[in-house]
Amino acid sequence: MSKKAVADFCVVENSPLNSTNFLIKLKAPLKLPVFQPGQFVNVDIKGTDEIFLRRPFSIYEVDYKENTLSLIVKILGRGSKKLTEIREGEICSLVYPLGNGFTIPQKGEKVLLIGGGSGVAPMLFLAKVSGLQPENVNLLLGARTIEEHVDVKKYGEYGNLHFSTEDGSLGEKGFVTQHPIFKNNLHMFDRVYACGPDVMMRAIAKEAKAANIFCEVSLENLMACGFGVCLCCIEPTNRGNLCVCTDGPVFNINDLKW
Amino acid sequence: MSKKAVADFCVVENSPLNSTNFLIKLKAPLKLPVFQPGQFVNVDIKGTDEIFLRRPFSIYEVDYKENTLSLIVKILGRGSKKLTEIREGEICSLVYPLGNGFTIPQKGEKVLLIGGGSGVAPMLFLAKVSGLQPENVNLLLGARTIEEHVDVKKYGEYGNLHFSTEDGSLGEKGFVTQHPIFKNNLHMFDRVYACGPDVMMRAIAKEAKAANIFCEVSLENLMACGFGVCLCCIEPTNRGNLCVCTDGPVFNINDLKW
């Protein structure tokens, strides 16, 4: 009956995807609810004196049969570092499901999904459950170098894959907004979705706004609770200060004061 | 040149000795100094939010060739519990060598070494390096039950072994002070040494004092620093408040206000 839960998951996989990103797969003790792409979990990271609060991570994959969910964790600071050191068999407490999730596109629509860094996680999840024909789904994935790109080959079946790197080591050189699929073809899309660094999302939002295209972004504001009680994660919007953890993390760019 | 060190040791063994005691063997990164029985190390226990200070443990065995030292760790609270969960290969920071150590007996003397619980550690170390003939060394080891006794067979070569348990499940039934070797033969010994619970040591000290026999005990006062700077571990003595970590942990009972 309760809509949210706190439960001890068991780590069933922790494997490096590249030098800074790890795939962590967790098995739930209870039947998992259906997750929306864009939703996240709040992870208790044990084992250091310095980490007091949980850390939020987007859902990357869910296997309802196996009752597992996967995260892509990028090493940023103390907590994410520690989390990537967790071993198979260890226990990890999660609060879930949190946040709203992206608007699922309508049949026949053409969408562009843009992921930067660990922001690929919810984009790949969205691609998978979008319900669209693969030819209507375009995934644009950006990173600084090829080394920071995650292997997403298997997502080829859900859409067309496009890459960009700042140093040109994979795909187009430059930022995602400089990639032809974005720069030249933005008007072709019914919806644009983005998750990644703030600067990236702001750049995307600016163009999408100018082109008057539906665009949703997933914010990563600092959080204390993750379920709407602390009012720490707020984002100023046209509807006032909203909580990224409950009113978001996904926002339509028209709501944001960007 | 420096007399004390802080160094990262590597755990080379962690094996249960019984339900509550663990043997933890640590390999030093530098050549170990010569330790005196009764001396201790101060261990940094990582991995929980609640443990801020180090925890002191007596030296149990030293292998100068292998450059390892061993501790017997009894699970008492949070820190000792966590320490017993450490895995081989993990790193553990130690401050060492700390404290004074027991007075080494003189040739030909007869000694009684009494260890209670994890207090067996320094007693076995003392038996080993006492330099006495085995027939002059008597080890009396007490615990609540046979399950809480540590296997000390190999110490038979250093002296005669005597056991007591509160429930009679091994050796004599009762406290160590009720064991015949203590109760009936105390006057036979030139020196008595003890390490264990406070009540045990106080009971021993009382009898030894009455019998006017040289007796040293190793105290386990709460410590913050372990090397004499915080003045938290003090014990009132006839020479004023002394630090258990530097003036002790070994005290002659005549110095104590017991």
Place this chain on the structure above:
Amino acid sequence: MVDLTVKIHNIEFKNPVMTASGTSGFAEELMDFYDVSQLGALFLKGTTLKNRDGNDYPRMAETASGMLNAVGLQNKGIDYFIENIYPRIKNYNTPLIVNVNGSTVEEYIEVTEKVNELDRIPAIELNISCPNVKEGGMAFGVSCVGAEVVTKAVREVYDKTLIVKLSPNVTDITEIAKAVEAQGADSVSLVNTFLAMAIDAEKRTPLLSTITGGLSGPAIKPIALRMVWQVYNAVKIPVIGMGGIMNATDAIEFMLAGATAIQVGTAIFKDPFIPVQIIEGIKEYLERHNLKSAKDLIGALQL
């Protein structure tokens, strides 16, 4: 069966475990996890006369065993509460307590008068200790005169249970507690957060938009516990204790120090079930120690 009930003024609470204001919204969010009727009481998010947007982002910083917040009493104002939130939550089967705030004495009075009309709100908690607002808040709570003025004014317009929430940012908290007791407070709750600061050494900037914020969590527990013990020994009215309570052992420590009830704050961010677990833990403790009632713990510290 152990008796978990405790009494503050004329209210009997089913148990001494309550949520701290500002750390569980208006309790609706907790309902996503479990039925809040199990809890001893719900102290609702700090409410002011008018809508407040609160402070700018970032409002939060993690510290050793704690966190800083600079929310700044973001809330939609008392009228919005009465019209939109109260109707949704008023039937929760546990006392709902409004945390009353103001920048001026008049604002405290106005909010109180409006809350007074609400049948299902048996008590208010007068917050004279918020460190995150420019006007009012802690300014009233750090001097006896300030504390007296607000308490007296509110007492005159409010007959139900009046709890005054004290600031720990003072030299002698017992002086403030005695001052509000003398002005008719029925209970004091303590502590609010400690004025504190965090810096990003790399960027050389404060971590909070407001530079300083309020410290909460286990880090402050030893200071909060001392203050509860001091206040318990200084006043006759019941004390509600809080500050870093993470589990039943912590809660019991506050009760032994003199708290009649306790509030769980920051711990809820870590795990919203902690208040429920504390209720269970207190029950287990009482049984194990052969105590009949939670009341037996209050001030039972042996010196």
Place this chain on the structure above:
Amino acid sequence: MVDLTVKIHNIEFKNPVMTASGTSGFAEELMDFYDVSQLGALFLKGTTLKNRDGNDYPRMAETASGMLNAVGLQNKGIDYFIENIYPRIKNYNTPLIVNVNGSTVEEYIEVTEKVNELDRIPAIELNISCPNVKEGGMAFGVSCVGAEVVTKAVREVYDKTLIVKLSPNVTDITEIAKAVEAQGADSVSLVNTFLAMAIDAEKRTPLLSTITGGLSGPAIKPIALRMVWQVYNAVKIPVIGMGGIMNATDAIEFMLAGATAIQVGTAIFKDPFIPVQIIEGIKEYLERHNLKSAKDLIGALQL
């Protein structure tokens, strides 16, 4: 090469990293680990006129990210120090600073006069903030009048560098800082420990023989940092910051908030090498940020 020197009054220190009083004895114990001459200065164990046995055992309790102590200024008195300890340590090649304590103003004066005779002691730290003694100590440090009286009296008999150590257990630490500055203090150091308490829930007794004690360690860092920042903005004399500093980042945060130098206290219990590591860490930070001098960090917080 970066310049690590900092200046307080007329003393130039080789670097801003110092030991906090009461946390490294008379520095001899640290000599077992390394040569203390590397450190910016050594603040010695609190010293009183006569021998003090200190408080009863237990004097220590661990708390979340911190500890309580109730040592109670155990020391052998100033004469013993002068006759027995001073001769052994006087040639350490870094400033030695005596932490002066008293139960009465007269005692503070007497101790100061005796220290004044010692060539190798260029400064004293006047401790008006010890929470662990029944008389004197913090009693002086929690009111402007008390702080003024002691500072004035000591200033009259002491010409060398006078540092006054402030208590954090006050409503407004800037008032106290300004009061001692007005009475001629050359510098203020802050913070001393927070009055706090810990309880053994199972035994229902306090964990310290003195019931309350002083809280130190990372738990207090955010409050200490706020106080250093406030005092830096309120006085003209240099501020020495401390409270929970565990590493170079913490130290840099205190300097950014306004500290000219910092003291390492409780961290030494965890690892006596931490002060040395902090010196290295500051050097590395300055190089990485292209700063020439540690002085560039002082108060360099960008708002």
